[in-house]
Amino acid sequence: MSGEIPSSKFELPTVFVILGVTGDLVKKKILRALYHLYHKNRLPKKFLVYGFSRRDFDDHMLKNYLLEIMKKNNFKEPEKYDFFLDAFHYVKGDFLQIDAYSKLAKTLGNIDGEWRICSNKLFYLAVPPSVYSSIITNLHDSGLTAPCSPEEGWTRVILEKPFGTDLKTAIDLDRQLGKLFKEEQIYRVDHYLAKETVKNILVFRFSNTFLTPAWNNKYIEKIEVKLLEKIDIAGRGAFYDRVGALRDVGQNHMLQLLGLFIMDNPNKFTAEDIKKKRSEALASLQIMKEEEVATSTMRAQYEGYKNEKGVSKNSKSETCFRIETRSNLPHFEGVPLVLESGKSRECDKTEVVVTFRETPLCLYEIENEQKNTFHYHIRPDEKITMKFFAKKPGYKVEIAEHELGFDYKKAYSKDLFVDDYESLLFDIIHGDQTIFVSTKEILSEWRFIEPILKVWHEKNKPEMKSYLKIK
Template sequence: MNAITALPKFELPTIFVIFGVTGDLVKKKILKALYHLYRKKRLPARFRVYGFSRRDYDDEKLQTYLREIMESQKYKDPEQFDAFLAAFYYVKGDFSTKSAYEDLAKTLGRIDGEWSICSNKLFYLAVPPASYSDIVTNLHNSGLTEPCSPEEGWTRVILEKPFGTDLTTALELDTQLGTLFKEEQIYRVDHYLGKETVKNILVFRFSNSFLTPSWNKNYIEKIEVRLLEYLDVQGRGDFYDKVGALRDVGQNHMLQLLGLFIMDHPYKFIPEDIKNKRSEALASLHIMDASEVGKKTFRGQYNGYLQEKGVYPKSQTETYFRIVARSDLPDFDGVPLILESGKALEREMIEVVVTFKETPLCLYGIEGEQKNTLHYHIRPDEKITMKFFAKKPGFSNETAEHELGFDYNKAYSKELFVDDYESLLFDIIRGDQTLFVSTQEILSEWKFIEPIIKTWRNQNIPQLIEYEKGKNIEIKS
């Protein structure tokens, strides 16, 4: 064994291949994440990035293109740009052309020869889902995803949401991936799971003993997951009209957040146990029939949506929804689990609110409800607050509501924070799948969501309600 192979696996020489290197995802997320990891010395000492795209570029043009992005977005430490970009190379090719992958395989093989080791290889599909099938098939057929041996040279494939447009297409994609790759090779990205505050949910829940006895139906009245946006569809009408709010954020981000709040305690704090418990939580969601959809869901569309470019003039696509779900988990049986999201609203926020029941023996209560609430803020603030009651000073026993709080940005230096994609890429290199979505989770999400969408579309139940742009929606529970 030489000095290189003696290194931990995540420090071994690694090659990143990014399909769609000139696309928006690289421009907005992946490039910055890689650069941050580079600056923090969290990348292997030997690494290369091969960008794969149809543009008529070469290595120099790609590096110039990426430099312009870095300069326009004012990346830190510009004196490090040259060394970072020197690791980027370009491969021109069509995603569906077999010969392009054969050429790529020869190129990567040559690098392995230069390094005298079988390098780790990471294939990032930063492309629209319509291209997934061609890419994964050609990767497999060209032998690019085959490890050199069990001892060295892992290969991993990364895909972005959406994972299908319904249960059928999700199953088709899953079947294809399962045929071509092992589950430990597949990393399905839901970037919300990489956010610092979201990563803290399980630590917060399971590391604070005062929460454990009360985290069940005996004490919790309801759990609300909110993802509210003040922006409208912003010129993306053609895309959004085919998707709608529920598919866009409900089927993935919001259900993943909910799963973290209702999942059982994992046996061990290891990726396999955490993913299994998260999967069990999502599988426990009650599947609604048409009658329940009519009673337990609400959908709306902001006024002016039909005038957005690319939107069908008589579109029934929802830009807002509210769903009252329930779980069959024993600890949460009967607890309303509320999902609410919308565009063009008054407020911008992502939060999870846990409302606790009133104490049965409230000795000092005056009039009105006195319920403790736990607010888990994700955006715009990153903090946790708990509302509680205390006695007012004076002769009476009158109580007042107060707040205990923890603010990430006040407690820690901003330099310690890690962006979502930075965290996810580092975990992929390390081989940690905790923050990545399993096939079981995806199928459970679609099984829950699809009957709701079908009832909305096919039976118009409940009716789509128009709401005023820039205003919040008040719904009586």
């Protein structure tokens, strides 16, 4: 059949429907990820892509549109572009109207008839969350998500963050999804969980014997999750002012990272066990009362934020925040857990810093505090470093701080690294939900941050600070 991608290792026929195929997510992430999977023969042998959008395109116009993106971004091996794009087709339609969905359902039914098998079907909602509800309803009502056989062919739906704007909307979305899909059919994307260094966190924690006895409140003094960016809101004033930094990166990326660092050993490295322990870790975070929000959080806007296009002159949205909380997990009781993020800051980095307590009986004098730290670098560097103490050369016993390190990029060949979205799509096709977010995790995240946002916005506590914008 025209559109089959040849020379693949896998034999499961699959149709990938991208709703919002002409949007930024496809342009920046999904197209490259699909091409990498194709280039590495990691897609099913029979694999078709149907793009769904409101633009007045046809198959040929869509392929030309995608071809220009590939050329502009220098995708490897241009001689393979046409073979790859031969799998793409187009359906014009309004996300809110069922007619185009019904037409697509008929088309996919014809494909199954030609293939003589009930194909697997992926539906990627690469669209604004405001239309999630309508799309989910139309997918169901048109019969697109109905199983075509009890033995063959699965259906999966993929959604991007944010999953709601508060606890209520998150619950509403979850209920709607729950009525139409089973949990194992729903793939909620937080691309941070697909980063190589993030996927290594549990291996790092639970495969190194020397860490296990020290990973608790007896030895750990503090854990800090930092996500700092040099860029400002970059022309996204209208969006950012509705959201703020805590909703944008705190409620998802940063809490997911924190959960991985404090969760219990899952004992088995299965998606079910890992997600269960991640969920328990997030549910253990103490819900802050008004006075705790006032004393244990900080929020700020960079100077000139209210002059940005699309930002209200009375804006209460933070571009920077710091939150110190605690967990009810017994092994981390009393340990400060810090989340810090900000736009237009002094550096670009995402890292988790674990500070260990000072040695109770130090045999030698030392100028500074004797505290070991683990720095888990995620962006821009991908490495793990540990600060430790050793003797300086010479006659006297003098102590100096040193660093041990492991650098991903230096340790492994560049060809081995997998892009975030490439990893996400591969796992979706193979049904592995390990790096996807569960309902329980999302609701726990909202239960934690919603009281903070409420005090910030309704009580104006603590007062909004300002900081110098880095140029």
